Amino acid sequence: MEIADLRREYLKGGLHRDELPNDPMDLFEKWLRQACDAKLPDPTAMSVATVDANGQPFQRMVLLKHYDANGFVFYTNLGSRKAQQIKQNNHVSLLFPWHTLERQVHITGVAEQLSPLDVVKYFHSRPKDSQIAAWVSQQSSRISARSMLESKFMEIKAKFANGEIPVPSFWGGYRIRFDSIEFWQGGAHRLHDRFLYQREGSLWHIDRLAP
Incomplete structure (x- = not known):
């Protein structure tokens, strides 16, 4: 197979x-709604890019759980690799890859940890099995077999069978306070349309970028 020919x-x-x-969040909301209406798989999936202490970039997919003028929110294990890297360097980037619609949205900003109140509120809105899974996995740690996770899951499920599941102390979330948003729309002959919003005080400056 010659992938260069694809x-x-x-x-x-x-x-x-x-x-x-004038406000990029208006366009983001419109595009996200269209991605949901088009029934794309995981329309809220976004790549989160961080950098380790050696300057090595890492990316992974997470699910957007809230957005507004204050930023983009996701939740994770606070002992995970991404959380440890954010602790060292809280400058991150996000990417929404809506390929079917020939669109991408790229965001840069800084991550701040959510308040315990925000975390508790969201945690208890999750399905019970998802709450249990948060207790089970020491995210990014090495494990010898999947059976270890499954055994731990059943153990935690039995432990909290008759009561409310507390929020693990090692589980939380982040808000990405953004300072730039780029909207990419595919175009014929590789002449794609790219517009970059950059914050200037309380306003946004818009530039068209070459594809």
Whole structure:
């Protein structure tokens, strides 16, 4: 198979300067709603990129759980590799890869840990099995077999069978306070449309970028 020969045209439509709102969150909300309406698999999935102490970048997919003018929120194990890297360097980037719609949204900003109140509120809104799973996995740690996770899951499930599951002390979340958002729309002949919003005080400056 010659992967160098795999290509296609991007013909779903362009993005024009006069279509852009002053606030990038208005366009993000519109695009996210369209991704959900199109029934894309995991429309809220986003790649979170962090950097370790040696400057080595890492990426992983997480699920967006809330967004507003204050930022983008996700939850994780606070002992995970991403959490440890954020502790050392809280500058991160996010990427929403809506390939079917020929769109991407790239975000840069800084991560701040959520308050215990926010964490408790969200944790207890999760399905019970998801709450149990948060107790089971020491995320990013090495394990010898899947059976260890399954055994631990059943143990924790039995332990909390008759009561409320408390929030693990090692589980929490982050809000990414953003300072730039780039919207990418595929275009014919590889002439893609890219617009970059950058924060300037209380306003946003918009630039068109070459594809």
